[in-house]
Structures are given as C-alpha cells and as structure tokens.
Amino acid sequence: xxxxxxxxPIAVWVKEFTDWLTEAFAxxxxxxxxxxxxFLDWTSDMLVLIPPIIVIIIVAVIAFFLxxxxxxxxxxxxxxxxLIYNQGLWEELVFTFTLxxxxxxxxxxxGIPVGILMSKSKTAEAIITPILDFMQTMxxxxxxIPAVAFFGIGMVPGIFASLIFATPPTVRFTNxxxxxxxxxxxxxxxxxxxxxxxxxxxxxxxxxxxxxxAGINQTVMxxxxxxxxxxxxxxxxxxxxxxxxLQNANxxxxxxxxxxxxxxxxxxxxxxxxxxx
Amino acid sequence: xxxxxVEGLSKVFGKNVKESLKLLDDGMKKEEILKQTGDTVGVNRxxxxxxxxxxxxxxxxxxxxxxxxxxxxxxxxxPSEGNVYVDGENLATMNKEDLRRVRREKLSMVFQNFGLxxxxxxxxxxEFGLEVQGVDKEDRKEKAKKSLEMVGLxxxxxxxxxxxxGGMQQRVGLARALANDPTVLLMDEAFSALDPLIRxxxxxxxxxxxxxxxxxxxxxxxxLDEALRIGDRIALMKDGSIVQIGTPEEILVNPANDYxxxxxxxxxxxxxxxxxxxxxxxxxxxxxxxxxxxxxERMREEGLxxxxxIDGKRNLKGYVTADDxxxxxxxxxxxxxxxxxxxVPTVGMDKPMQEIFEIIHDSPVPIAVVEDEKLKGIIVRGxxxxxLAGENEVNIDA
Numbered sequence: 001x002x003x004x005x006x007x008x009p010i011a012v013w014v015k016e017f018t019d020w021l022t023e024a025f026a027x028x029x030x031x032x033x034x035x036x037x038x039f040l041d042w043t044s045d046m047l048v049l050i051p052p053i054i055v056i057i058i059v060a061v062i063a064f065f066l067x068x069x070x071x072x073x074x075x076x077x078x079x080x081x082x083l084i085y086n087q088g089l090w091e092e093l094v095f096t097f098t099l100x101x102x103x104x105x106x107x108x109x110x111g112i113p114v115g116i117l118m119s120k121s122k123t124a125e126a127i128i129t130p131i132l133d134f135m136q137t138m139x140x141x142x143x144x145i146p147a148v149a150f151f152g153i154g155m156v157p158g159i160f161a162s163l164i165f166a167t168p169p170t171v172r173f174t175n176x177x178x179x180x181x182x183x184x185x186x187x188x189x190x191x192x193x194x195x196x197x198x199x200x201x202x203x204x205x206x207x208x209x210x211x212x213x214a215g216i217n218q219t220v221m222x223x224x225x226x227x228x229x230x231x232x233x234x235x236x237x238x239x240x241x242x243x244x245x246l247q248n249a250n251x252x253x254x255x256x257x258x259x260x261x262x263x264x265x266x267x268x269x270x271x272x273x274x275x276x277x
Numbered sequence: 278x279x280x281x282x283v284e285g286l287s288k289v290f291g292k293n294v295k296e297s298l299k300l301l302d303d304g305m306k307k308e309e310i311l312k313q314t315g316d317t318v319g320v321n322r323x324x325x326x327x328x329x330x331x332x333x334x335x336x337x338x339x340x341x342x343x344x345x346x347x348x349x350x351x352x353x354x355x356p357s358e359g360n361v362y363v364d365g366e367n368l369a370t371m372n373k374e375d376l377r378r379v380r381r382e383k384l385s386m387v388f389q390n391f392g393l394x395x396x397x398x399x400x401x402x403x404e405f406g407l408e409v410q411g412v413d414k415e416d417r418k419e420k421a422k423k424s425l426e427m428v429g430l431x432x433x434x435x436x437x438x439x440x441x442x443g444g445m446q447q448r449v450g451l452a453r454a455l456a457n458d459p460t461v462l463l464m465d466e467a468f469s470a471l472d473p474l475i476r477x478x479x480x481x482x483x484x485x486x487x488x489x490x491x492x493x494x495x496x497x498x499x500x501l502d503e504a505l506r507i508g509d510r511i512a513l514m515k516d517g518s519i520v521q522i523g524t525p526e527e528i529l530v531n532p533a534n535d536y537x538x539x540x541x542x543x544x545x546x547x548x549x550x551x552x553x554x555x556x557x558x559x560x561x562x563x564x565x566x567x568x569x570x571x572x573x574e575r576m577r578e579e580g581l582x583x584x585x586x587i588d589g590k591r592n593l594k595g596y597v598t599a600d601d602x603x604x605x606x607x608x609x610x611x612x613x614x615x616x617x618x619x620x621v622p623t624v625g626m627d628k629p630m631q632e633i634f635e636i637i638h639d640s641p642v643p644i645a646v647v648e649d650e651k652l653k654g655i656i657v658r659g660x661x662x663x664x665l666a667g668e669n670e671v672n673i674d675a
Contacts, residue, residue: 187353188392192406192457193381202408206396 022149033151040155044098044236052090056081059267066274073270080263087256089238093264096227096237099155100268103162103223108216111167115174115212116200125175132168140165140226144233158230166222173215177208213276220272224265238264278365279326280460280493281350286323286359286369288345288517291316294357307516319345321517322359327461330491334504337514343497346514347465350495351384352376364460381410385454389466391446393438399425399449400434406457417456424456425449427486444475451483455490464496468503480506501540505529505549513537525549552628555664556646556654561585564594568613569605572597583642585652586617593652595619596642623647624656630664637661 022029047055056078063073084093118125143164147157181204189203205212231239238257245254289297293314300310307318320342327333337343348354350361352368361368363383368376385406386392393402400418401408403425407417425431428448438446447467454462468476484507487494498504504511505525512522513536521533529549532538560579562572564586576584576599586594594617601616610616622640624633626648633656637644643655 184388184390184392185394187348188386188388188394189405189409190353191351191380191384191386191463192409192453193377193379194409195377198409202405203394207394209396 018146018149021146025150029150033156036151036156036159037154040098040102040159043102044095047094047098048091052081052085056085063267063271066271073267073274077267080267084260084263087260089241089257089260092236092238092241092257093260095155095235096224096239096261096264099158099162099227099230099235099237100220100223100264103159103166103227104216104220106159106163107167107219107223108170110163111170111215111219112174112212114167115171115215116178118171118175119178119204128171132171135164136168140229141232144230147230148233153234155235157233158227158235161230161233162223162226165226166219169218169222170212170215173218174208174212177211177215178204180211181207210276213272217269217272217276220268221265224261224268228261279362280329280364281327281495282360282362283323283325283350284360284362286346286349286361287321287357288319288342288349288354289316289357290319298358318342318517319354320349323514323519325512325519325522327493327495329493332487332494332496332507332509334496334498334508334511335514335519336498336501336504336508336511338499341514342517343499343514344465345517347386347463347495347497351380351386351463381406381457383460384463385457385459385461386463386465387447387450387454387467390470391438391443391450393446393449393453395438397437398434399430399436399438399441402438402449403434403453403456405453410457420458421452421456424452427455428452428482442475443471444479447471447479451486455492460493462492462494464494466497466499469498469500476503483507513540526554530554550630550664551626552624552630552633552644552646552654552656553626555630555633555660556656557660559585559643559645559652559655561587561652562597562613564588564613564617568611569597569602569616572613573599573602573606576602585621585645585655586613587652591651593621593623593645593647593650595621596645598642621645626653630661633661 059081060074060077063077064071067073081093084090114128118128140161143161144157147161151157151160185203185207186199189199194202227235227237228239228242231237231243234240238261241257242254242261245251245257287298287301289301289310291297291314293316297310297314297316297318300313301318301321305313307321310316310318323346325333335343335346345354349356350368352361356369359369363379366375366379368379371379394405397405400421403421404417407420412420422431422434425434428451430445430448430452433441433445438449441449447470450467468479471479480503483494496504496507508525510522510524511528512519513528513533514520515536521528521537523531526549528537529541532541560575560581562575562584565588572584572586576582581599583596583598585596588594596618597613597616598618601618605616622636622642623645624636624647626646628646633644637656637658643657645652646654646656
C-alpha cells in the first residue's frame, strides 16, 4: 500500500548537494580550514605556554571578584584545576578551552544580530524559528559529517559543528529578551523621538541584557558538550581522551577525563552566570 | 491658531479597516462593526482643538479609547483616518524623519506606569529626551537637573528609579517630559497609578507648575474628580467617540446625554460648583433712599428676617434685621445708618461650595456674594442643600 512511490533518494540528494557545496565553495572553506586552523593552533599554543600555576591563580582571583568576594568558587577552581593538572590533562584542558572559547565567541557574534533581526521582524521570526528547531533537534553527530567534508579533520570542523549546535540559544534568548521589554518603555523611547538604533542600544539591549546572558550561558555549555563530540573527527582535547577510553573500554581514564570536563563545565557556567549580575 | 487641531481622527484595529471606516461613516455602532467585520473601533472620528496654555482633559472609562486617542496624537499608534495638526503641521501624513523631529521638539509624554528606564539613574532618565536629540553632555545635564529641581527632586539625581516611591517616580517622568521644553505635554493616566493622597498632591503640583510653564497639556484620565480639578476643558469619550466637550461646569450642569449624566451623577458636586452657581437675586434696600420703615415693609413682603443694604452703585453697605427695624420704627428713627450692621459674611463669585458650607453654617444671615465690592447675589442655606442634592434649579447664567 505504502510503496506506491519508490524510495525518494533524499540521502543521495543531500550527499550530492554537500559535495557540490564542498567544491563550489572551496575558495571559502579552504582558507578557513588553513588560516582558521593555524589561528586555533597558535591560540592554544600560547595558552599552553602560560605556566599552569599562574593560570590557576588568575582564574581563582577572577572567581573571587566575580562572586562578590566569596571564597566558594575560588576554592573550587583551585582544587578542580589542580586535579586536572595532577591527572596530566592540562594540555588537553587548554585545547578544549580554546575550542569552547572560539566556538562560543563566534556563536555570540552571529547569534545576537540574528536574534535582534528576529525580534524586529515577524517574517524573520517565522522563517528563523523552524531553522533553529532543526539545528537543535538534529542529532549533533550528524553535523560532523559535512563538517569533515568542508574542513577536513581537526579543530576547525569541531568549531563549525559547535557553531551550528550552540548558536540557537543565543538567538532565541536575544529575541525573547527584546520582545519582553515592556511596551511602555518602548513607547517612551519612541515618544521622545529615538531612532531605531537609539532605541535598540539605549533601551532594548540594556533591558534584555540578563535574558541574553542566560542565552549565552546556554550557548557556552552547548559548545562545551559539542566540543567533546567533535573529538570523533579529530578535535583535540579532553574529548579525545574520552573517545579513546571508549575505544579501549578503559573505565578509569574515561572517568578521569569525564570529571575534568565536569570541572571545566562548572567553572565556565558559574563564570558566565556571575557575569550577568 | 490652536496648538493642536484634530480632525476626524479614527483608529480601527483589525484586517478590514477600509470596510469598517465606511461602516463608521454610515453611523454604525462599535459592537455592530465588531460583529460584521471583526474589527475593533478604537477611536471614532474625533475632532477637537486645543489652545495654547490650555489643560485639555480627555476622560472616559476603560475601553473608551482615550489611551488610543492620545497615542494617535503622537503617532505611537498609526491613525486609520483623519488629521492631527501640531502647530499647523499634519502629523498624520508626515514622513518618519519629520515625525521624529516633532516628537523631539514639540510633544512629550508622561506614562501611567511612569515608563522610567530602570537601568538609568534619575538624571539619566531626565536626560533621555535631550540625549536622543544629540544635545551635548554638559548642556543636557544642566537642563535635566533644572527640570528635576523644578519637580523637587534635585537631591535624588544619582538614585535609580526603583529606589524612589511611586509619586517621586512620576515626578521624574514629568521632569523627563519637561526637560526638552516641549510645546505640548501628553499625560496618559499620569496619576492613576498613585494612591489618592499622593495623586492629589501631584494634581496640585501640576497646576502650580502650569501657572509658571503655561504648557499645552492633554491629560487622559478615567477619574472625573481629577478631570474637574485640573481641566480647563474636558472631552468625554464613550466607545471611541467624543460625546461632549466643555468646561467642567458645562459638563456638570448640562450633561449632553444620559451617559454623561450618569458619569456626573456621583461626583461630589460641592467641589465643583461655586458661589456663582447657587446664589439668588438679592432683595435689597438703598441706603440713600430708604429708611427703617421701607426695610421692614420689604422684609414683611418677602418673608425675610434680614435684608441687605446697598448704595446707588450696588456697593454693599451692610444689612439690617427685622427686629432692629421694628425697634427703630417704634423709636421713630429715620436714618438707616443707626441700625445698619456691617459684619457681613461675604464670598467671591468663584468660592467653591465646599467652603461656603462652613461659612453659612455659622452665619445668622444669608451670605453675600460680591465682586469688586458690588453685591451680586446672596446664598441661603436652602440653595446650598438643593445644589448638593443635584437639583436642576441651579442658576448658571447669573
């Protein structure tokens, strides 16, 4: 009954489309792959050069001031980061951090303007919302495949996949935050003769700030989780330890790498949350 | 020339605006249009003029379209039809840039819930209008400070809005609106969110400021007492239409229809009516011509126990009582001056009835209403009570 149409070759189409993209846009993808890769390597090399003890102290001091001079988070960062160092995973930690940092920054850079566009136009919202849904519900592994096609293996495709996976919360929360600004404040800003950009920068964005920051926090956490998955296509860092532990069925080293990611996640989460205050 | 001239201004919310506007022209009512086209009529062909320096109150119950109307005046809501002239420029048809200029220079708005920016200090809030105009920092700071001092908040400039009470927040709203020295002040239910005592203070303060500023103010309210207190003229709205425009007296005394009358019914009349409205034509004798005998005769004719004495120019001289007059007749006194009493209770034409109440309570004789020392009328206790009861014999032509 259901076989009245032969199987639609969606898989073939998508593959052909991706192949075409890869070739047609090689002039864009290749420089990104090469220069971007070099930049990432350079960044993580620089970070690795800083002695761990100094990094730990700096991070702890920042934590101290971010949390209104309470000592909980500083102590946690010191102990947590030391533990990672103690387990010999410091270099992996730096790689992972670099990936998360760059992926998050790019996500925010792309996400906030798109969110603003969505909040200003119903049409844009109607078009972008389903795309965001698609980006978030498609299993994250799937993005790895075109990422490899476009950018080969390594950090760059990892960041590409994180971008797709991690950008939606920033977009959504920016849109939400701006739409939630009270009507009276928007009216006040219009009534005094603000231009569109005056309204945006003097009223809407400052008012939406805490909502947008909540979105950014989500984005950073998603980027972190994606960076681990991206190790399957050769992105270096803590994720690669987990992947290799999985391949060797080594519970011990898998657990250690896992705990390291948890520590990093908690530190990043608390940092971005406290930035909001 | 009126500062604001509104001509046939309408707003229809919905998808069949053209059709609905046509039905409005055919005289169809708001509910019928909602049924037929699914559109909501916000404002129905409003027309009025507001003169410079006038406080024009638009009042109506919630849903009467008054808030929509005020937003049509500065085009926060796009009109469906009609014209709004501000200083002769038609706001309804001008382009975005001109609209922005008019909003910056001529129209300021004060909001019901204050509309203050919570992330900006009081001073920064007051600066906002000047800031978007691009006035330089020192200049706008100074103007904003002056404006804050005017409303009595000179010492709070570095606080955040949330640190201030509601009344103070609305003063900031007012200061922000005044800082760019607009021609017209639009006040949308500006005092409605305040508690009654503060509300009254703010009304007084606005009136006080208005004496100095002489702004043209359009004030939206649902509170008739407030409308009567501050309005030079009042427009009453119902279902998007203006049903009556007039001075507070005109509206109270001659309600245009049942709707207005019902509105007016429970107003405390003692606050609105003045001596002028309840005084009667006085019985008098002339000090230059008449003696105690005529006085007694007049009082007997009219059934009075006292009578006012004037001179040939209607200047009030005093009064005589019936007792004194009959005593004088017995003693054959001819000169009325000998029995004239001069401790006359007098009030001006515009004395509110509330205050007359207290005076008349202690007075043995009717109160004299005078203007430039001339006797215009008298007020007897009965007239005060009658007016309070809302009887129609109130005399407004006097």
